[in-house]
Amino acid sequence: MELVSQIGGGVLNGLAYIGSLTTLAWRAAYFTFVAPFRGKPLRFQRAVSQALDVGVLALPILSLITFFIGLILALQSAYELRKFGALDLVATAVAISMTRELGPLITAIVVIGRSGSAFAAEIGTMKVTEEIDALETMAISPIHFLVTPKFLAMIVMLPCLTIWANSMGILGGALFGVAQADFTWGRYIRTSIDALFLRDIVTGLIKSVMFGMTITAVGCLEGLNTGAGAEEVGRSTTRAVVMSIFMVVVVDLVFTMLFFFLGG
């Protein structure tokens, strides 16, 4: 009985959490797409500087990581493909797993580490120093003021970063292809492109937009739920990272299943 009520409580808490995430994302989407046409302009400059932060500054580390991931993928698939003398298929394997799955996922994880945590820390600190309260007493919605620019920056930058990550992954695979599998750079790239269907790329990009929404919602929600005191900021930052990774994987699963059953 005890166990049942504990499980029930856990499920309820989980649902409540997902509920608040959805509400937050929904309101941010409202302020991004609807409110500007009702005379409540977007803080566009702020969104641009966020986009710079989330996107452009993430490029070096993201490039390095996805290049290595592409190389690792090539090595791992070659281990099995070699037995069938089908080393040619390395390019296809790398291209498909990067664009459909690993590109969006690795990008999301890098962005969680760089920006999701930063969102929680920034908003959490503002909560502790009463700046969020100050916004509210000035009749300025913290969601409009703080969350919306981040939201816009994320849903634009995550697909861009994902495309970049896909390319770097394929390039990593190409290094192996050229060194070990008798490919030339040109032929490897051409084989990769031939292996890809538009829907592989598009499903990956749709996922990355959803990841962007998830990361923003979790990071900002954890920030807004920060309790009193400096150590609480640290706690919500940690929670933001752990919960974002978890939620991104859940969203990934849901969408992968959706695409699978819809024949994508």
Next chain:
Amino acid sequence: MDRENTELVDSDVMVSVRDLHVSYGDREILHGINFDVKRGETLVILGGSGSGKSTLLRTLVGLEHASSGQIWIKGKDIATISQEEMDEIRKRIGMSFQGSALFGSMSVGENVALPLREHTKLEDSTIEIMLRLKLEQVGLAGFEYYMPSQLSGGMMKRAAVARALAMDPEILFFDEPSAGLDPIIAAGIDQLILELKRAFRMTIIVVTHELASAFLIADRMVLIDKGNIVAIGTTTEMRTSQQPRVRQFLDRVAEPEVARELDYLQMLTEERRSGGVAGGRRGT
């Protein structure tokens, strides 16, 4: 409800609190608070640490929700109005926070200009002039390009007041204006409040535990203890009051703090049971 309504037709009453109860979770913090603030009046809410005075202030500006009772601001019950109406009220009030709550990522000038940029369609050049004026009013002329982190504690408080003044509010709220400031700087903030009062006939509500500052700026005072109003009256009435709790607070008589956990818990639960008994004693 009718009684309050007719009472509030009197446009002189800016803020009116009726039988206000506020709880955090299971714990009730305020047990039935009643008072009025008239236009142009300065009311000081006095009380010790943990008396519930800050909660009262946060509830007045809508940052906490009342569990029961009403708060009327300019004739509107803030518990029942829509978010839009609340926003309209909030544009007409200013609040200065204990820790000043300036936005660290913006310069002082941008902080002061923010409400104007968000809520008005004024030209940038007009906003620029207005923010300079506001900063001058609080004695910070020429500091618009400084970042909050470059200011001293007293200057940050002043900048926060300038931001609170940006929309020319009718009611100004202060949470512990002299907290964390040395006596000289704190006296400067008191002077600033007095000047605002004289110059603009603003309605001001201040929460503090500083006696000297309270007696200097107040027209009337409310003494809160453990979530109940112990006494309410003019500064003279307070000074001459013979009520034991008032005397103890004003004469700064020490009270042994509850040190044992059990006693503390008992104090909390007793508080709940006796909640509201001493509340609502008005016009002492």
